[in-house]
Amino acid sequence: MLNRLLAATLSLVLAGAPAIAANGGEAPNRASLERVYTLDETLRLMRNDPKLQSAEQGVLIADARVTEARLRFLPDIGLQASATKYHARYPFALSPEFRSLLLFPGAASENIYSGRAYFNMPLYEGRRTMNTLRLAQASQKQALSDRESVRLDVRLRAMEAFYRLLLAQERAAAFSRYLESVEASAGKGDLGPWERVESEATLGAARSRAAEARHALDDARLQFLNTLSLELDTPFRVSGELATRPVRAEVEKAVIWAMELRPELQSQTYRVQMDAIGVNLAIGRRNPTVFLAGDYELTAQRFPLKNNNWDVTLGIKVPFAYDFWSQIKQKRAEQRQGELTRAELQDRVRLEVRQAAETLRWWQEEWPRRESQWKKIQSLYDEAAGKPGAALSRLRALNGVLELQLSHLAAVTEHILARARFERAVGRELPQ
Numbered sequence: 001m002l003n004r005l006l007a008a009t010l011s012l013v014l015a016g017a018p019a020i021a022a023n024g025g026e027a028p029n030r031a032s033l034e035r036v037y038t039l040d041e042t043l044r045l046m047r048n049d050p051k052l053q054s055a056e057q058g059v060l061i062a063d064a065r066v067t068e069a070r071l072r073f074l075p076d077i078g079l080q081a082s083a084t085k086y087h088a089r090y091p092f093a094l095s096p097e098f099r100s101l102l103l104f105p106g107a108a109s110e111n112i113y114s115g116r117a118y119f120n121m122p123l124y125e126g127r128r129t130m131n132t133l134r135l136a137q138a139s140q141k142q143a144l145s146d147r148e149s150v151r152l153d154v155r156l157r158a159m160e161a162f163y164r165l166l167l168a169q170e171r172a173a174a175f176s177r178y179l180e181s182v183e184a185s186a187g188k189g190d191l192g193p194w195e196r197v198e199s200e201a202t203l204g205a206a207r208s209r210a211a212e213a214r215h216a217l218d219d220a221r222l223q224f225l226n227t228l229s230l231e232l233d234t235p236f237r238v239s240g241e242l243a244t245r246p247v248r249a250e251v252e253k254a255v256i257w258a259m260e261l262r263p264e265l266q267s268q269t270y271r272v273q274m275d276a277i278g279v280n281l282a283i284g285r286r287n288p289t290v291f292l293a294g295d296y297e298l299t300a301q302r303f304p305l306k307n308n309n310w311d312v313t314l315g316i317k318v319p320f321a322y323d324f325w326s327q328i329k330q331k332r333a334e335q336r337q338g339e340l341t342r343a344e345l346q347d348r349v350r351l352e353v354r355q356a357a358e359t360l361r362w363w364q365e366e367w368p369r370r371e372s373q374w375k376k377i378q379s380l381y382d383e384a385a386g387k388p389g390a391a392l393s394r395l396r397a398l399n400g401v402l403e404l405q406l407s408h409l410a411a412v413t414e415h416i417l418a419r420a421r422f423e424r425a426v427g428r429e430l431p432q
Contacts, residue, residue, distance in 0.1 A: 035236040037228075039162055042238070045228050046158045055147035062136070062143035069136040072129050075121035084112045101299065109301040116297040126287025127280070135277045138270045145267035152263070156424045160417055161220075161227040166240050167413045168213070168220035171406060175210040178402050182206040185391050195392055202395050244415045246364055247430050251357045254426045258353045261427035265349060268342040275335035282327040289317045349425070356422040363415040370411045374404040 037045075046052070082098050088105040101114060122129065182203050225232050259265065294312040298305040321327075381401050423429050 033235050035234070037162075037224075037236060037238045039159070039240055042158050042162045042228065043155060045230075046154045048229055049150075049154045050229065051150050052147070052154050055143075055150040058143045059140075059147050062140040065136045066133070066140050069129075069133040072132060075119045077119045078117075080114075080116040080118070082114045084114075086110055086112070099297065107301060112299065112301050113303065113305060114297060114299045115305060116295060118293070118295045120291060120293040122289060122291045124288075124290040126284035126289070128284045128287075131277050131281050131284065135274055135281070138273045138277065142267045142270040142274070145263040145270065148263040149267065152424050152427070156420055157227055159420045161224045162238060162240070163242070163413050163416055165217075165220040165224045165238050166242055167409060168217040169238065170242060170409050172210075172213040172217040174402060174405060174409075175206075175213040178398065179206045179210040181398055182395060185395055198392055199395070202392075202399075242409055242412045242416075244367065244412050244419075247360070247419055249357050249360055249422060249430065251354060254357060254422070255350055255353050257426050257428060258349050259346065262349055263427065265342070265345060268338070268345050272335070272338045272342055275331065275338045279328070279331040279335055282324075282331045285319060285321050285327070286324055288319070291315050291317070352425045353422075356418070356425040360415070360418040360422045363411060363418045367408075367411040367415045370404070370408045374401075374408040377401050377404050 080099075084094065084098070084101075084103075086103050087110055088103050088107075091102060091104045094101045094103065099114065099116065101112065103112065183206075221236075222232060224238070225234055225236075230236075292312070292314055294310070296308065296310045298308050300307050378401055381397055384397070419430065
């Protein structure tokens, strides 16, 4: 048993030796295995999002349906061959699948062979084939709009996960530095009993806030990994800067852009077109069908096959549908329902644009004020840093600087995300 344990330990050591040697003689640490994600890298990885991949497959399906609809304009062409062994006491015919060939008793051979080439081409179907193609093309455009809508949602979700994690990193680092300063200052100097109580309370609060910041960072990391569909134990960090700049957002122009560019509205427009085509298809059911068909057949009881038959047929088929009017009513009701849905969606888009613009305007005004307040207090704190003063006053001043810094970082993050939400509401990126 001891020998087995020593052998297993030795094998593990030898297996780790190459990795240690590749790392300059030291065991690889977790930091060396970390991946660094920038915003561009994050947006690139979101191409693998399941919803976006599903939308891509929807586009492929729509493309295939357009191709299928176009092929309906071509004639139905095919070949058919059969070999039959039979025994007859009286004349009979094969099933319609085998051309209803007549077979007679007493033939020299009880085998029969047949080869056939055929075509069938509709000449007029009341524009049903054309409407089917138009329906497939409208469905294709709707699939493209749906994919663009999903892409915009995925981009917004990625930006939110990235900047929320970046903010959590900054908050955790700021609280860690604050805790170090509090630990260095707490308990120093000649403090009275009440001052000592306040000092210990400040230290306890700093430790609690630093722990909460680390917990929030861990939660933001998991959310980021889940958003990117990565393994939840992947070592990584995000790299970026919480910085922003003012943007110009004209609400009335943005509403016009949204009416033209929002993929949801475009998708609903194609839905209305499809409903209108559905009405035309239902009406076309009462139109006659004119078709042209032909066959060339070789049939014999021995090879080579020499007996041939051929035919060319021009026919007309007039349908009588009992449910014709009920289908017309159904399709027209669906068309009206689609128009009402589109009008409701337009109102909702206008509201989203105005709400996003108002949020962007508020943060655009609030963010510079918080930055100015933080920089002013930070400057005063730096000037007073080398001067004598009470330890508790220094801690309270440091806490005030920290609160203003975190408030400024939160405002910058919210302004960045407010811009991203406004661009999502409009359906296009704002000019720089």
